Amino acid sequence: MAMKRDPASPRGAARPYRRGTTDALPLVLGYLPFALVLGATIARSEVPNLVGWLSSPLLFAGASQLAAIDLLDAGASVLVILATVWVINLRHVMYSGALAPRFLNSSRRWQWLAPYFLADPVYTLSAVRFDDYPRPADQRRYYLGLGLTLWTAWNLMTGAGLLVGTVLPPSWPLELAVPFTFLALLVPTVTDRPTLLAAAVGGVVAVAAHAAPFHLGLLIGAAAGIGAGLLSEVGLARASGSPRW
Amino acid sequence: MVTRTLVVLIIAGIGTYLLRASLIVAFGRASVPAGVERVSRFVAPAVLAAIIAPALAAPEGRIDLFDLRLVAAVPATLVAVRTGSLAVTLAAGLGSYLLLDLLI
Numbered sequence: 001m002a003m004k005r006d007p008a009s010p011r012g013a014a015r016p017y018r019r020g021t022t023d024a025l026p027l028v029l030g031y032l033p034f035a036l037v038l039g040a041t042i043a044r045s046e047v048p049n050l051v052g053w054l055s056s057p058l059l060f061a062g063a064s065q066l067a068a069i070d071l072l073d074a075g076a077s078v079l080v081i082l083a084t085v086w087v088i089n090l091r092h093v094m095y096s097g098a099l100a101p102r103f104l105n106s107s108r109r110w111q112w113l114a115p116y117f118l119a120d121p122v123y124t125l126s127a128v129r130f131d132d133y134p135r136p137a138d139q140r141r142y143y144l145g146l147g148l149t150l151w152t153a154w155n156l157m158t159g160a161g162l163l164v165g166t167v168l169p170p171s172w173p174l175e176l177a178v179p180f181t182f183l184a185l186l187v188p189t190v191t192d193r194p195t196l197l198a199a200a201v202g203g204v205v206a207v208a209a210h211a212a213p214f215h216l217g218l219l220i221g222a223a224a225g226i227g228a229g230l231l232s233e234v235g236l237a238r239a240s241g242s243p244r245w
Numbered sequence: 246m247v248t249r250t251l252v253v254l255i256i257a258g259i260g261t262y263l264l265r266a267s268l269i270v271a272f273g274r275a276s277v278p279a280g281v282e283r284v285s286r287f288v289a290p291a292v293l294a295a296i297i298a299p300a301l302a303a304p305e306g307r308i309d310l311f312d313l314r315l316v317a318a319v320p321a322t323l324v325a326v327r328t329g330s331l332a333v334t335l336a337a338g339l340g341s342y343l344l345l346d347l348l349i
Contacts, residue, residue, distance in 0.1 A: 026331040051250050058258030063296075068257060078253055085257040089264050091292050097268035098285035101277045111273040115265035120296070124289045173342055176314060179300040180321050180338030182293050184331040187322070189289040202291035203298030207308060210299040218295045225291025226284055233283075 016138040020145025023129070027121050028153040030181030031062070033174035035154060038066050039161015040168065045073035049162050056158045060119055060151060062178075064088040065158075067215070087214045091222060095123035102130055102139055110140060117147025124185045193236065198229030313349065317342035 014022075042052030047069055055065040064085045071081045095118050103111055125146060130139045168174065190196050202225025209217035268281070301315040302308060309315075321338030328334070 026335075029332055030335050047250055048247055051247055051254065054251065055254050055258075058254050059261050061261055064257070064261065068254065072250055072253065078249075081253055082257055082260065086260050086264065089261045092261065092265045093267050094284075094288045094292060096265055097272075097277075097281045098288045100268045100272040101282055101285070103269050104273065104277060106273070108273065111269050112266060115269055116262055118265040120293070124293065127285075127289055173314075173339065173346075175300075175304075176317075176339060176342060177335060179297045179314070180318070180335050181331060182297050183318060183321055183338065184325045184334035186290060186293040186297065187325040187334075188329065189293065195287060195290045198287040199290035199294040203294035206295035207298045207302045210303045210308070211306070217299060218292075221295030221298070222288075222292045225294060226287040229287035229291065230283065 016133055016142035017145040019129070020142040020147075021149045023125055024146050024149035024153070027125075027150060027181065028157070030177055030184075031150075031154065032157055033172075033177040034062055035157030036161040036165040036168060037174050038062060038069070038165075039158045039163070040165025041066060041069050042158075043162050043166050045069055047072050053155075053159055053162060056155045057151075059085070059089075060117070060154065061089050061092075062154075084214055087216060087219065090219055091120075092118055092123075094222065094226075095120075098127065099123065102126075102136070105136060106140065114140070114143060114147075117143070117151055119147075119150065120182070121185055122147050122150060124189060128188050194229045194232040197232045198225040201225045201228035313342055313345045316345060 039053075042049060042055075045052065052069055055068060059065050059068070067084050067088060068081055071084060092115075096115060099114075099118070103114060106114075122143070126139070126143050129142055133139050133142060186199060190199055202221045204221075205224035206217050206221025209220040211217070212220060272278075272281070297318075301318050302310060302312060304312060304314055317338050320341045321334055324330075324337035325334040
């Protein structure tokens with residue numbers, strides 16, 4: 001993640017596809033414990049191993065996979081399972097909207113292919129790194145390098161979790177790797193006071209709403225954070241006497 | 246049972262994919278409304294914080310502001326700001342937590 005710009009490169013940054021794959025490697029490390037936990041959960045559940053593992057290529061969204069396996073194991077109704085998965089993944093609509101301007105002039109085929117890889121870290125890192133690549137073709141190469149590497153690793157690691165996850169001591173804080181990984185992803189997205197406020201309000205409200213049904217707390221927190229960021233941007237613009245809209 | 250489970254996961258996966266494709270495809274042919282562009286830079290900080298904070302401050306389903314996970318997030322954040330490295334941040338966060346857990 002901390003790669004420096006390569007001055008020898010004609011575009012002033014490392015080759016995009018390659019850089020996407022190297023950016024993915026520390027993320028793979030961060031996701032490994034979570035993948036093992038998910039694999040172990042599948043192995044311990046009533047859900048057949050192969051079917052449970054298929055949730056990785058089908059969903060490519062760890063938190064919702066874990067919730068789906070838990071609910072399937074508990075014999076929940078189809079509607080509850082689908083509602084839970086989709087509410088957890090509703091945040092991806094925000095990622096889709098945030099990336100839409102970047103892919104505006106891409107081919108239709110790309111606009112349908114790219115979203116398949118649009119997991120949290122793929123969006124977050126792309127949003128930060130795309131600024132290094134002014135050409136849309138390079139942005140797509142970066143995105144594909146990152147997305148394909150993570151996707152491949154996720155499928156392999158959840159498979160490994162099926163085999164070895166159940167032998168890991170339950171006292172290991174494996175579930176902690178994800179929040180700390182996301183913390184490292186969060187830091188570079190906070191660039192000024194409005195984005196700091198968006199993060200602070202998003203976090204506090206999500207904690208206050210953590211008991212909301214269907215994992216809605218995440219969405220409530222995210223919406224509050226985005227609203228706070230927008231408001232503070234307007235306030236800052238007013239204060240400096242240069243209205244932006 | 247196997248077929249039903251598989252069908253549920255396939256439908257859940259198609260829905261997730263459509264959520265991800267929604268606005269990229271919807272705006273892809275025309276232009277992106279100015280409001281969406283204004284909102285977009287707040288998406289990552291707000292969403293990530295909303296994922297992280299409850300996992301650290303209410304990990305057992307109850308709010309606990311003195312949870313060791315939340316305490317360990319302080320050095321992890323400092324390291325993240327200082328190094329910008331994901332691997333080092335992860336090591337600092339997990340290391341601090343394990344150390345605190347050992348000491349307390």
